[in-house]
Amino acid sequence: MNLPITFELLQHPLAVPMVTLFYTIVHVLPGNLIRLYLFRRYLRFSPQLVIAGLLVLIGIEAVIQIEAVTVFSRRIAFPFLFFIFFYLVAVTRVPIAKQICIIAPLGLLWFGMQTAVFAIEDAYPVFEIPFLLSGLLILASLLVIAPFCLYYGRTVADPLLADDSFDAVWKPLAWLGTLILVLTILLSPFNELRTNTALFVRLSAAIGAFCCIGLALYAMNERLRQRALREQLAHEAEMAEITRQNAVQMEENERVTRIFRAQFTELIEEAEEKLAYEDYAGIEQLMRDAAAQINTSYAPVCANEIVNILIGYWQPVFDRLGARTEYRIEIGTENPIDPLDLTAILGNLLRNAAEAMESLAPGTKRILRLALVHQADLLFLTMDNSFDGTLRYDADGNLLSSKRAHSERGIGLESIRTSLARYDGTMEVTVEDGLFAVDITLTAAMGAHREISSVGSSDQYGKADDIS
Numbered sequence: 319m320n321l322p323i324t325f326e327l328l329q330h331p332l333a334v335p336m337v338t339l340f341y342t343i344v345h346v347l348p349g350n351l352i353r354l355y356l357f358r359r360y361l362r363f364s365p366q367l368v369i370a371g372l373l374v375l376i377g378i379e380a381v382i383q384i385e386a387v388t389v390f391s392r393r394i395a396f397p398f399l400f401f402i403f404f405y406l407v408a409v410t411r412v413p414i415a416k417q418i419c420i421i422a423p424l425g426l427l428w429f430g431m432q433t434a435v436f437a438i439e440d441a442y443p444v445f446e447i448p449f450l451l452s453g454l455l456i457l458a459s460l461l462v463i464a465p466f467c468l469y470y471g472r473t474v475a476d477p478l479l480a481d482d483s484f485d486a487v488w489k490p491l492a493w494l495g496t497l498i499l500v501l502t503i504l505l506s507p508f509n510e511l512r513t514n515t516a517l518f519v520r521l522s523a524a525i526g527a528f529c530c531i532g533l534a535l536y537a538m539n540e541r542l543r544q545r546a547l548r549e550q551l552a553h554e555a556e557m558a559e560i561t562r563q564n565a566v567q568m569e570e571n572e573r574v575t576r577i578f579r580a581q582f583t584e585l586i587e588e589a590e591e592k593l594a595y596e597d598y599a600g601i602e603q604l605m606r607d608a609a610a611q612i613n614t615s616y617a618p619v620c621a622n623e624i625v626n627i628l629i630g631y632w633q634p635v636f637d638r639l640g641a642r643t644e645y646r647i648e649i650g651t652e653n654p655i656d657p658l659d660l661t662a663i664l665g666n667l668l669r670n671a672a673e674a675m676e677s678l679a680p681g682t683k684r685i686l687r688l689a690l691v692h693q694a695d696l697l698f699l700t701m702d703n704s705f706d707g708t709l710r711y712d713a714d715g716n717l718l719s720s721k722r723a724h725s726e727r728g729i730g731l732e733s734i735r736t737s738l739a740r741y742d743g744t745m746e747v748t749v750e751d752g753l754f755a756v757d758i759t760l761t762a763a764m765g766a767h768r769e770i771s772s773v774g775s776s777d778q779y780g781k782a783d784d785i786s
Contacts, residue, residue, distance in 0.1 A: 334389055334447055341390045341453040342380040347372070348460055349428050350402060353421055356471045360411045360479060368409050375402050390449045412479065415492035419535065420475050422495035424467055426528040431459055474535050477542050481732075484538050491534055498527035549733050550658075557661045561627060620647035624657050625664065625690065632668040639675050641684035641704075648691040654762030655697065659737040663699065664690070666734050667756060671703035674754060678706060685753060697741075697762040702753040734758075 350372055354365060361368055379398040383390060407414050432452075439452045478484075592600045618626040625647060636643050653660055667688075675684045687702040731747075738745055743760030 335384045337447050337450045337453070338383050338387075338390045339380045341449040342383055342395070343376060344453040344456050345390075345395060345432075346376050346379070346399070346402060348456070348464075349425075350406065352424065352464065352467045353406060356420065356424075356467075356475045357406075357410045357412060357417070357479070362409050362411055368406075371405060371409070372402065375405060389447065413488065415488040416478075418492035418495055419488050419531065420478060422492075423528050423532040423535065424470065426495075426498075426525075426531070427463070427466075430525060430528070431463065432456065435459070474539050477539050478535065481542055483542065483545075487534075487538070491531065495527065495531050498530075546736070549736075553658055553662050553665070553733070556665060557658065619645050620649055621651045622647075622649045622653065623651075624653060624660050625649060628661065628664050628668060629688075632672055635672045636675070636684075636686055639672070639684055641675055641686050643686045644688070646689040646691070648693075649697075650692065654692045655737075655741060655760070659740060662737045663734050663758065666731070667699075667701050670731075671701065671754075674703055674705040678704060687753075692762060695762055697758075697760050699758040700756065702750065702755045704752075705754040707749075707752065 351369070354361070354368060354372075358365060375398065379394065383394055386394060407417060410417060412420075435452045435455045438455060439449070442451075444451050619629050620626065629645065633643065671686055675686070678684060682704070684704045685702065686704075687700075689698070689700045691698045731745075734745060737743075738758065738760055741760035741762070743758060746757045748755045748757070
């Protein structure tokens with residue numbers, strides 16, 4: 319570095335205002351842009367509009383900084399940090415306590431990094447103008463901090479933002495994080511005594527807070543991951559059980575078919591014998607007796623084995639409840655989506671419908687209507703079923719489970735949403751004509767997932783049947 323030229327440039331009348339503007343932007347913008355990235359899916363407005371508002375606030379602060387003082391002032395910066403913080407809270411559709419908990423580790427990391435930067439600048443004053451070196455060091459530190467923040471967003475923030483299982487934890491944890499941060503700032507001797515001991519106290523508090531809150535978030539994230547694994551195992555176990563029962567039913571149908579063929583051969587021989595004697599009344603009685611002996615087990619509703627298994631599994635339950643069922647199934651032998659996802663979506667809807675109708679009072683009319691249509695690259699699924707008419711939602715409009723006393727979101731619908739996310743799917747839950755209605759649309763990717771061919775089924779079943 320050519321120091322004489324550098325000092326000559328710093329003597330320019332615009333040098334100090336430009337450095338103040340530079341540090342004002344560096345002090346606020348990078349950290350808040352990272353925060354916006356973490357909450358990008360939960361903004362109330364477009365990111366461009368939110369960033370424009372952020373730049374306006376930074377511009378106002380920069381003007382005040384330049385007009386009021388000759389160099390960057392923390393007394394002016396501190397209120398604007400709060401203004402910007404609450405501005406971003408207002409434009410984000412996430413409760414403030416949850417926001418504080420998720421950004422606290424990154425905020426404390428940023429705070430510790432700036433403390434170290436200030437200490438370096440105090441120990442090695444390369445430039446005559448304060449905060450110029452610290453601003454440059456903050457920009458250099460972004461090369462390390464930004465990748466870490468992106469990793470933190472993928473592994474910790476995103477799963478916690480997508481789940482509301484820890485509502486009771488967010489507020490106490492947020493108060494703890496805020497208290498530690500405030501005490502670290504106010505009680506740290508580094509504000510007045512910029513010594514290595516004071517720096518150590520300040521950094522120790524920031525690192526300790528970071529570790530405590532970070533461990534709490536990691537524990538919650540691990541719980542979510544374990545729950546997702548348990549749900550996946552439950553889906554696979556349910557599908558295996560349904561497949562086993564279907565295999566047993568197919569074996570029983572095959573046995574009944576062999577018996578019927580033998581009986582049918584005897585029937586033809588007996589009918590031919592009665593026809594030879596022109597015993598028409600005997601033939602008529604023979605036909606009535608044969609019809610009464612025919613096994614009337616549940617027939618497949620389409621050519622797709624997975625759909626037949628799921629509906630065949632729940633149809634006896636609906637029959638036991640006295641429900642009137644109507645099916646419109648237009649799906650081929652090949653599965654448009656992964657069989658596990660198809661089982662999770664359709665199986666959970668059928669389970670929820672059965673549980674909802676089972677809770678109705680005896681004698682109540684029970685209805686189930688299901689339509690499953692595969693057209694081109696889209697899969698449409700609608701289901702209407704009777705229910706008790708009680709629906710409750712949380713603050714974000716998510717349906718709460720009646721099985722959990724309307725205190726938590728239902729696992730079944732959450733499992734469906736998890737499967738839909740893999741296919742850019744949407745789900746809408748409404749009440750129509752007194753029925754609980756679910757409308758699902760997703761992008762089917764034929765050939766991109768595992769496919770199970772239908773066993774023992776053919777085109778003779780057709781594409782749509784009604785079972786009443």
